[in-house]
Amino acid sequence: MKLARYGAPGAERPALVDNHGVLRDLSGVVSDIDGSLLASAEFDRLRSLDASTLPAAPVGSRIGPCIAGVGKFICVGLNYADHAKETGKEPPAEPILFMKATSAIIGPNDDVEIPKGSEKADWEVELGIVIGRRAKYVSEAKALDHVAGYCLVNDVSERAFQSERGGQWTKGKSHDTFGPIGPWLVSRDEIADPQNLDLWLDVDGVRRQTGNTKTMIFGVGFLVHYISQFMTLEPGDIIATGTPPGVGLGHKPPVFLRAGQTMRLGITGLGEQQQHTITARD
Incomplete structure (x- = not known):
């Protein structure tokens, strides 16, 4: 579904x-x-x-965020072994967690703003977990019972804000429009194995990211279990599970976004997104 x-x-x-x-x-x-x-x-x-x-929606209708009223937008950092390697960092012993402001959420094809003062805006195609049942102290064995489904996420980031402005990742992840989700919420039963999904992202028609969720360090079930030890996961919460290699920061030399570009991305079974980058509005 x-x-x-x-x-x-x-x-x-x-x-x-x-x-x-x-x-x-x-x-x-x-x-x-x-x-x-x-x-x-x-x-x-x-x-x-x-x-x-059911009546058909008008052809050409804008597609909005696939979930309304998201309470928590939780992200996992450095969760792909090959992505950790491209950043020159050791794979983490435990999941690295940070929050993305829910005010960053937009539709899958809406414009993405390049913030004022931005020097290092970047892209990250990610598998999103959508919680369907309250999860607190759940076991890994039962964790997937609390998942409603999955969605495509572009965890847009500003690396200078993230790592060079006091070390707070959230400030580099939360600009308005930095959280495109959708186009669909795909129910869990339609995804046979969330640990074997291809991910990809293009910028201006050039393939920048190619990966598969099988290289995740911490899988979907473990992440739901682990995060539920620290906070209660509520229905409608989203967990962005990390990104494969090919982010702008990982290129040599690095390549970053500027206004006037187009990102296109997708995950097997979860559809595609396309965003144009624009200069931030007041």
Whole structure:
């Protein structure tokens, strides 16, 4: 099952993606795609809907963030062995966690701002875990029972803000528009093995990142288990699980984003995104 949200920013409507890739309006069935839906029996009942009975969304509609009202946007740093190597750092002994402001969340094809004073804006294609059931002190064996599904994330970053302005990663990760998610929330049952998904990202048509989730240091189940030891995960929370090699910082010499460029990225089974970069607005 693939769920999406479409319409103008702040006025998105819930939708289901049918077998032909057509967006079908769900607003007559559910109020939104959010944590309260994911935690309810209604989420599972959506699978039994006859999509052909639902109205089609207008062709060309903007696709919004696939989850509304995200409470926590948790990110994992240096979680791919090959990415850690390209940064010259040792693979971490435990997951490196940081938060991304939820105000950074945008739709998968919305414009990404290059912040004022930015010198090192960068890209990161990532697998996003969407929590469906409250998770506190869960075992690794039961961790996936708390996952509603997965989504594509571009963890856009500003490396100078991240690492050269006092060592606070969050300030380099949280600029408005630095969190494109979607196009879809894909239910967990549709992803047979989250540890064998291809990821890729292009900038201006040049392939910059190619990877597979099998090189993650800490897998999906372990991350949900581990994070739940430190904070309660609530339905609708998102965990961005790290990025494969090929980020701008890892190139020799480094290559960073500027206004007027295009990022295109995707993950097997989770769809694609495309963003144009623009100068930050006031």
